[in-house]
Amino acid sequence: MLTHGGAEDPLAYRPSVRYILNLMVQYSRARFDASFAALSDATRRGVLEQLGRADASITDLAEKFQMTLTGMKKHVGVLEQAGLVSTEKVGRVRTCKLGLRRLEQEAAWIEKYRQLWDARFDELDNVVEELKRKETVDGRKKRE
Amino acid sequence: MDARRESEPTSMKNRTTMERRSERELVVTRTFDGPARIVFEAWTKPELLKRWWAPKSTGLSLLSCEAYVRVGGSYRFEFGHEGSKPMAFFGKYIEVIPHSRLVWTNDESADGALTTVTFEEKGGKTLLVMRELYPSKQALDGATAGMEGGMHETFEQLDELLVTLGASVSRS
Numbered sequence: 001m002l003t004h005g006g007a008e009d010p011l012a013y014r015p016s017v018r019y020i021l022n023l024m025v026q027y028s029r030a031r032f033d034a035s036f037a038a039l040s041d042a043t044r045r046g047v048l049e050q051l052g053r054a055d056a057s058i059t060d061l062a063e064k065f066q067m068t069l070t071g072m073k074k075h076v077g078v079l080e081q082a083g084l085v086s087t088e089k090v091g092r093v094r095t096c097k098l099g100l101r102r103l104e105q106e107a108a109w110i111e112k113y114r115q116l117w118d119a120r121f122d123e124l125d126n127v128v129e130e131l132k133r134k135e136t137v138d139g140r141k142k143r144e
Numbered sequence: 145m146d147a148r149r150e151s152e153p154t155s156m157k158n159r160t161t162m163e164r165r166s167e168r169e170l171v172v173t174r175t176f177d178g179p180a181r182i183v184f185e186a187w188t189k190p191e192l193l194k195r196w197w198a199p200k201s202t203g204l205s206l207l208s209c210e211a212y213v214r215v216g217g218s219y220r221f222e223f224g225h226e227g228s229k230p231m232a233f234f235g236k237y238i239e240v241i242p243h244s245r246l247v248w249t250n251d252e253s254a255d256g257a258l259t260t261v262t263f264e265e266k267g268g269k270t271l272l273v274m275r276e277l278y279p280s281k282q283a284l285d286g287a288t289a290g291m292e293g294g295m296h297e298t299f300e301q302l303d304e305l306l307v308t309l310g311a312s313v314s315r316s
Contacts, residue, residue, distance in 0.1 A: 099289070106164070106288040114162035114172070116202055117274075121160055121174045123196035127186045128178040135182065 038082035043067070044075050048084060048098065055097040058087075164288070167281040170257070172274040180265035181243045183272060187261065188213040188246070198223060215240050219248065255283035 062072035079085035087096045158175045165171045176183045186192045190211045198206035211219040220234040239247035250256030257276035264271045278284040
């Protein structure tokens, strides 16, 4: 199913809605209103549906939705503000994709996870120190 | 200010590194100032594990901690986090080589990783390397996108809501 006509039928874009929501939930509540406002427009939902299948340039999207470049830029801007879409300009082409810039998102997650382990290991340092002391004492008290 | 600086032994502290080493693998390293047998002991005795697995600074509290560290043995850790409902992490040890290597599964999710921890002693210090091997690129991508665990219920609800919203908007 490669047409974008699915935007007229709410059930047709259900799978990508799931994906979009997965992305959405991680943003703060404040961003929620912006997201729902962004999603209240059928064209913008169609754009998300389209980006759920593949990244696309603004020109591609404008053509697919039979819209002017300026009109499409506006829609993409709303989606970008809501954190649902990110865009990146390579040469003269601005490519749109779902979600945050993936690398930023991943780097932030890895740093958070690293901090968890770092905190654990700091505590583990204390346990190791204590066991070392105990071993020294025990070693003096008894053999083996 | 001086007091604060003194209370932070940052120069003494060993660094924890974490990197995504491949599409499916996350690697954590840390050196400990002690022999491998001691570090290993702290990973394999529940009463010791308990003392460091849920550091206070993270807001986590360990509600229960069971670990039968032997091949085929199971473990189960339950955490509380500031009033939200407890989370359970569980799985099985599939490799236990004293003082050098531990491998366990993470069975709380279908996308759970296989965790391998190695302990390498050098000059009285131990280099610890922990590898988390995820079942697929998608599983690790999903984790790093923050999509794991108890959020699914929320997604379901939002999904329903959005379909309803979509239906009413396209009819108008």
